[in-house]
Amino acid sequence: xxxxxxxxxxxxxxxxxxxxxxxxxxxxxxxxxxxxxxxxxxxxxxxxxxxxxxxxxxxxxxxxxxxxxxxxxxxxxxxxxxxxxxxxxxxxxxxxxxxxxxxxxxxxxxxxxxxxxxxxxxxxxxxxxxxxxxxxxxxxxxxxxxxxxxxxxxxxxxxxxxxxxxxxxxxxxxxxxxxxxxxxxxxxxxxxxxxxxxxxxxxxxxxxxxxxxxxxxxxxxxxxxxxxxxxxxxxxxxxxxxxxxxxxxxxxxxxxxxxxxxxxxxxxxxxxxxxxxxxxxxxxxxxxxxxxxxxxxxxx
Amino acid sequence: xxxxxxxxxxxxxxxxxxxxxxxxxxxxxxxxxxxxxxxxxxxxxxxxxxxxxxxxxxxxxxxxxxxxxxxxxxxxxxxxxxxxxxxxxxxxxxxxxxxxxxxxxxxxxxxxxxxxxxxxxxxxxxxxxxxxxxxxxxxxxxxxxxxxxxxxxxxxxxxxxxxxxxxxxxxxxxxxxxxxxxxxxxxxxxxxxxxxxxxxxxxxxxxxxxxxxxxxxxxxxxxxxxxxxxxxxxxxxxxxxxxxxxxxxxxxxxxxxxxxxxxxxxxxxxxxxxxxxxxxxxxxxxxxxxxxxxxxxxxxxxxxxxxxxxxxxxxxxxxxxxxxxxxxxxxxxxxxxxxxxxxxxxxxxxxxxxxxxxxxxxxxxxxxxxxxxxxxxxxxxxxxxxxxxxxxxxxxxxxxxxxxxxxxxxxxxxxxxxxxxxxxxxxxxxxxxxxxxxxxxxxxxxxxxxxxxxxxxxxxxxxxxxxxxxxxxxxxxxxxxxxxxxxxxxxxxxxxxxxxxxxxxxxxxxxxxxxxxxxxxxxxxxxxxxxxxxxxxxxxxxxxxxxxxxxxxxxxxxxxxxxxxxxxxxxxxxxxxxxxxxxxxxxxxxxxxxxxxxxxxxxxxxx
Numbered sequence: 001x002x003x004x005x006x007x008x009x010x011x012x013x014x015x016x017x018x019x020x021x022x023x024x025x026x027x028x029x030x031x032x033x034x035x036x037x038x039x040x041x042x043x044x045x046x047x048x049x050x051x052x053x054x055x056x057x058x059x060x061x062x063x064x065x066x067x068x069x070x071x072x073x074x075x076x077x078x079x080x081x082x083x084x085x086x087x088x089x090x091x092x093x094x095x096x097x098x099x100x101x102x103x104x105x106x107x108x109x110x111x112x113x114x115x116x117x118x119x120x121x122x123x124x125x126x127x128x129x130x131x132x133x134x135x136x137x138x139x140x141x142x143x144x145x146x147x148x149x150x151x152x153x154x155x156x157x158x159x160x161x162x163x164x165x166x167x168x169x170x171x172x173x174x175x176x177x178x179x180x181x182x183x184x185x186x187x188x189x190x191x192x193x194x195x196x197x198x199x200x201x202x203x204x205x206x207x208x209x210x211x212x213x214x215x216x217x218x219x220x221x222x223x224x225x226x227x228x229x230x231x232x233x234x235x236x237x238x239x240x241x242x243x244x245x246x247x248x249x250x251x252x253x254x255x256x257x258x259x260x261x262x263x264x265x266x267x268x269x270x271x272x273x274x275x276x277x278x279x280x281x282x283x284x285x286x287x288x289x290x291x292x293x294x295x296x297x298x299x300x
Numbered sequence: 301x302x303x304x305x306x307x308x309x310x311x312x313x314x315x316x317x318x319x320x321x322x323x324x325x326x327x328x329x330x331x332x333x334x335x336x337x338x339x340x341x342x343x344x345x346x347x348x349x350x351x352x353x354x355x356x357x358x359x360x361x362x363x364x365x366x367x368x369x370x371x372x373x374x375x376x377x378x379x380x381x382x383x384x385x386x387x388x389x390x391x392x393x394x395x396x397x398x399x400x401x402x403x404x405x406x407x408x409x410x411x412x413x414x415x416x417x418x419x420x421x422x423x424x425x426x427x428x429x430x431x432x433x434x435x436x437x438x439x440x441x442x443x444x445x446x447x448x449x450x451x452x453x454x455x456x457x458x459x460x461x462x463x464x465x466x467x468x469x470x471x472x473x474x475x476x477x478x479x480x481x482x483x484x485x486x487x488x489x490x491x492x493x494x495x496x497x498x499x500x501x502x503x504x505x506x507x508x509x510x511x512x513x514x515x516x517x518x519x520x521x522x523x524x525x526x527x528x529x530x531x532x533x534x535x536x537x538x539x540x541x542x543x544x545x546x547x548x549x550x551x552x553x554x555x556x557x558x559x560x561x562x563x564x565x566x567x568x569x570x571x572x573x574x575x576x577x578x579x580x581x582x583x584x585x586x587x588x589x590x591x592x593x594x595x596x597x598x599x600x601x602x603x604x605x606x607x608x609x610x611x612x613x614x615x616x617x618x619x620x621x622x623x624x625x626x627x628x629x630x631x632x633x634x635x636x637x638x639x640x641x642x643x644x645x646x647x648x649x650x651x652x653x654x655x656x657x658x659x660x661x662x663x664x665x666x667x668x669x670x671x672x673x674x675x676x677x678x679x680x681x682x683x684x685x686x687x688x689x690x691x692x693x694x695x696x697x698x699x700x701x702x703x704x705x706x707x708x709x710x711x712x713x714x715x716x717x718x719x720x721x722x723x724x725x726x727x728x729x730x731x732x733x734x735x736x737x738x739x740x741x742x743x744x745x746x747x748x749x750x751x752x753x754x755x756x757x758x759x760x761x762x763x764x765x766x767x768x769x770x771x772x773x774x775x776x777x778x779x780x781x782x783x784x785x786x787x788x789x790x791x792x793x794x795x796x797x798x799x800x801x802x803x804x805x806x807x808x809x810x811x812x813x814x815x816x817x818x819x820x821x822x823x824x825x826x827x828x829x830x831x832x833x834x835x836x837x838x839x840x841x842x843x844x845x846x847x848x849x850x851x852x853x854x855x856x857x858x859x860x861x862x863x864x865x866x867x868x869x870x871x872x873x874x875x876x877x878x879x880x881x882x883x884x885x886x887x888x889x890x891x892x893x894x895x896x897x898x899x900x901x902x903x904x905x906x907x
Binding site for chain 1: 330331332333334335336337338339340341342343344345346349350351352353354356440447577578579614616620621622624655657658659661662663664665667687689691694
């Protein structure tokens with residue numbers, strides 16, 4: 001009887017824990033390329049409101065903490081394929097919560113990321129880090145049954161992702177275990193491991209998404225209201241699983257533009273991209289490629 | 301349960317637990333993540349070309365005045381699917397609109413939202429609506445009873461006035477002693493405004509006893525106590541005296557008959573506009589009108605008054621739709637006295653309406669409306685309307701609508717002693733249209749449109765009138781309007797209409813099968829401009845009353861050409877024009893010859 005009770009207890013605990021991980025901290029949906037054209041991006045309700053919050057403009061407080069996002073000078077859609085992180089740009093091994101708190105991340109020495117931690121990747125906008133070699137970070141939550149969203153330590157990512165993701169219990173657990181609240185708290189970290197030589201994936205075939213057509217806005221008027229064609233605009237964030245053979249294995253919508261058509265168009269286009277795969281010590285490996293896609297309407 | 305089974309179950313549960321809780325991260329930890337450069341996708345912003353599920357034309361009052369036009373009736377002559385029936389001309393004339401083959405009674409005429417048809421027995425005379433202080437004239441073709449109620453069977457003519465904020469002067473003189481003199485002044489300060497205008501139109505007449513004199517006065521007062529919320533008070537008064545020479549083929553031509561009309565419209569309105577385009581409006585209105593006729597051995601006097609209240613609420617709904625709901629109540633009274641007797645009538649109408657416009661897809665706008673009129677004389681009328689506009693591209697649209705419309709019987713048809721029928725029902729019709737609009741640039745639209753109207757319960761005259769008439773009208777039109785190039789303005793259209801009276805199998809009277817118009821204006825720099833106005837009206841059936849019984853005749857088509865030259869000189873704009881340049885001889889209706897070539901000059905201050 002005791003063994004049965006133990007078994008039942010374990011099962012209940014396991015199911016509860018699993019449900020907690022999978023339900024309260026959902027991972028973004030994965031879109032296999034062949035299905036990408038038919039996928040529906042997750043709604044705000046499905047994402048627990050996180051997407052909705054994530055797509056909101058940064059608050060004044062957040063803007064004060066993080067420098068404003070600057071667009072790359074190049075026009076990737078016209079200049080060719082999007083470029084991955086340049087090798088000389090160091091990768092920030094830092095927990096996002098500490099990133100948000102750090103007054104000036106440039107003065108913070110790089111710290112190796114413990115196993116199971118949430119990764120951060122620096123963007124070209126961020127000043128070069130001390131780390132000379134490109135060290136990519138990967139990792140999944142230890143308690144998540146699905147791949148964890150890698151955090152990106154770009155200011156834009158801070159604005160958009162940190163508030164949404166830091167609410168997940170996984171991040172809370174990690175914060176507790178790795179960086180207790182308050183500056184100067186004692187942090188127990190494993191000794192740094194030698195970083196492998198990893199080169200980023202490079203898009204070799206990267207057609208730009210097709211801009212979806214306009215849509216109607218209704219203009220109230222006495223008599224018959226009129227329709228005004230307007231183009232949807234928005235910005236979304238995708239994570240591509242780049243296989244070792246250079247194809248895109250899956251596309252995840254990390255941040256929705258708020259417009260299903262724009263999301264679909266971007267997912268459809270980027271799932272057809274081809275890459276020169278990332279290499280670890282010269283050997284092709286799978287990698288994640290995270291990218292912002294912006295749709296903007298301009299005067300003809 | 302045996303121990304071995306229990307052990308198996310336990311192992312299964314343990315395995316399940318392990319599957320659920322042990323992370324699958326071992327391999328994922330090895331997958332590196334890289335940030336790619338942002339992908340920016342640029343698209344051409346659509347030009348702000350909007351379209352509604354209705355064929356609407358908006359005429360600018362300022363442009364109409366600059367063309368030397370004096371009344372709303374003269375302005376509507378140049379529109380597609382609109383035919384203005386004219387007898388006499390000038391400010392003492394009778395100009396009545398027919399839209400898509402309808403009778404003038406089946407066209408609703410609104411002056412700043414107030415329905416003038418409430419007491420009009422034969423339809424509204426558009427010669428009584430001068431263009432003084434008119435901001436714009438909106439012409440809606442097709443079934444609009446779902447929005448406006450009775451009378452909108454052929455379409456709606458909505459005349460909108462606007463207070464000026466400066467001193468404006470206009471004077472003109474032309475052939476047959478046609479004259480115009482107008483003065484208006486207004487100002488705006490700290491959320492309040494006022495404007496007063498007075499205008500005189502005169503004519504010596506193109507026929508004996510064709511002289512006319514019309515005065516029109518307007519008053520606008522307004523206050524905006526807070527942004528988006530306004531109170532306005534308006535007065536529009538017109539009165540005229542003129543001769544009625546009669547038809548050239550009548551026994552007394554030129555007849556010594558005289559006529560005078562008078563109309564006053566008062567309106568108090570409050571409206572609040574929200575930032576998203578929604579808002580509310582409350583309007584209280586009153587008007588009184590009269591028409592006195594005096595001939596040898598006969599005189600008549602008709603007077604009517606109506607008042608009403610209207611409330612309308614426009615609201616944006618989640619999902620980008622716009623909902624308009626409202627209600628109206630009006631009371632109308634009409635009295636007629638003549639040498640041979642008279643009658644009185646009155647009626648009340650209560651109305652509720654709702655209109656919902658919603659984009660059903662990214663490219664299709666659907667508008668659904670319904671209106672219920674409860675009339676004290678003929679009961680309830682429920683009129684739905686459905687319209688759509690589909691943007692094939694941002695420059696090409698398909699537009700269509702279908703709806704039911706009606707026209708209530710007039711007081712004369714209901715109560716005229718010895719020649720009326722108090723049991724008459726409203727005339728009703730189902731009407732549909734389908735059009736294609738192409739806008740290659742924001743200010744230029746090319747349209748092709750087809751329409752069909754099936755009318756029943758038409759009130760057929762005689763004593764006593766009966767709901768036995770039936771008619772169908774089908775037609776199509778082509779139109780090009782807008783600015784094809786800098787400095788050029790064009791309005792060109794061609795209309796084909798085929799109307800058949802089902803009870804007789806004959807073509808509808810006074811309805812040209814073909815008509816076409818071209819108005820071309822070229823700006824010459826500064827404010828100088830040159831314009832040409834050409835009009836063709838094809839053959840149409842009419843009745844010749846010179847014989848008894850009246851015989852059916854076919855009137856020949858005609859072409860008129862007018863020219864305008866506007867010269868900007870220091871503070872004034874001088875317009876010189878000629879109408880009927882080719883001096884064509886034609887009758888608009890049987891027995892009513894139109895003026896020959898006439899010249900005019902007009903001076904307007906620019907600042």
